[in-house]
Amino acid sequence: MIRTEVMDQPLETIRKPNGDLIGRGVIANLYKWPSHRKLTICFIGGTRSLRSKIAAAMQRQWHLHQLTRGNLDYNAASFSDLADCGAAASPNYDIRVGFLHGAYGGYWSYIGVDSRNHVPSMNFEGFDSNAPAEPDFDRLVAHEFGHALSLEHEHQSPMVPPCDWNYDYIYTHYSWQSPADMHANLDKLKNYVYNGKYLYSFTTYNKKSIMHYYFEPLAFVKGRNSKCYILQNNNVPSEEDKTFITQQYAPATFGGFRGLDTSLEDLSRIPNARLQQVIATKRQLLRDAER
Numbered sequence: 001m002i003r004t005e006v007m008d009q010p011l012e013t014i015r016k017p018n019g020d021l022i023g024r025g026v027i028a029n030l031y032k033w034p035s036h037r038k039l040t041i042c043f044i045g046g047t048r049s050l051r052s053k054i055a056a057a058m059q060r061q062w063h064l065h066q067l068t069r070g071n072l073d074y075n076a077a078s079f080s081d082l083a084d085c086g087a088a089a090s091p092n093y094d095i096r097v098g099f100l101h102g103a104y105g106g107y108w109s110y111i112g113v114d115s116r117n118h119v120p121s122m123n124f125e126g127f128d129s130n131a132p133a134e135p136d137f138d139r140l141v142a143h144e145f146g147h148a149l150s151l152e153h154e155h156q157s158p159m160v161p162p163c164d165w166n167y168d169y170i171y172t173h174y175s176w177q178s179p180a181d182m183h184a185n186l187d188k189l190k191n192y193v194y195n196g197k198y199l200y201s202f203t204t205y206n207k208k209s210i211m212h213y214y215f216e217p218l219a220f221v222k223g224r225n226s227k228c229y230i231l232q233n234n235n236v237p238s239e240e241d242k243t244f245i246t247q248q249y250a251p252a253t254f255g256g257f258r259g260l261d262t263s264l265e266d267l268s269r270i271p272n273a274r275l276q277q278v279i280a281t282k283r284q285l286l287r288d289a290e291r
Helices: 048-061 076-081 112-117 136-148 167-173 179-186 239-249 273-290
Strands: 026-028 037-039 041-043 072-074 095-098 107-109 122-124 200-202
Touching: 041 048, 041 076, 048 076, 048 136, 072 076, 107 136, 112 136, 112 273, 122 136, 167 179
Parallel strands: 037 072, 041 095, 095 122
Antiparallel strands: 026 200, 107 122
């Protein structure tokens, strides 16, 4: 459940929800992959069989070519080779899958293009020793790959109603690195805007989303009456999740969601090292896409 804040410092004010509610979700605009990108993958550990199973689950759960009208896809050779990342080779890969234990263990992923700045960029603790059975295997892969597509947690959407989290219970009964880690995974996202450029695109709250956590009733002050309580895990991307990906990566279909894709100058003036790293990565990918 490790998550890192998308941006460390606030910008200005909150955005109104966008009007097209056919799909539902919340996405970090700056972190979206540029058009015509074919995602590559590598692994740090894991057997050939396990690597193949993870790569197949990603492709089975998220049919990128179909959902994005070809604007985002899997690199067929990479998803067939299932290569080792390697220190020298890792810059050539977009998604770097590891199986870390201990302080950096758990199930987690960096967001969108920021994946290229980290090795590993996605982690499945224990998959290399005792991988979970279905439907948990596909659910965990689908959720973390959703982050790699730039999706944020649905229960953190700027449109989410008050969840009334029982933070004391959640911190005691679930695995977190720190209270800050817990809050980074649960608290509502602040949708900052800077010079008209929005940090997030989002629609109405979607309880069916693969990006929504399940917690038992005791994790909420109001128990089952919490507006964020769901009966069980969502095991597959919902139809709303899929349509939202289409909205974001095939914008012509829905009239355009440019977000921060091509306007980075204003953000480049913000003195934030982590943000500047992401901007540099995004600019390089945009240059690559123009070649």
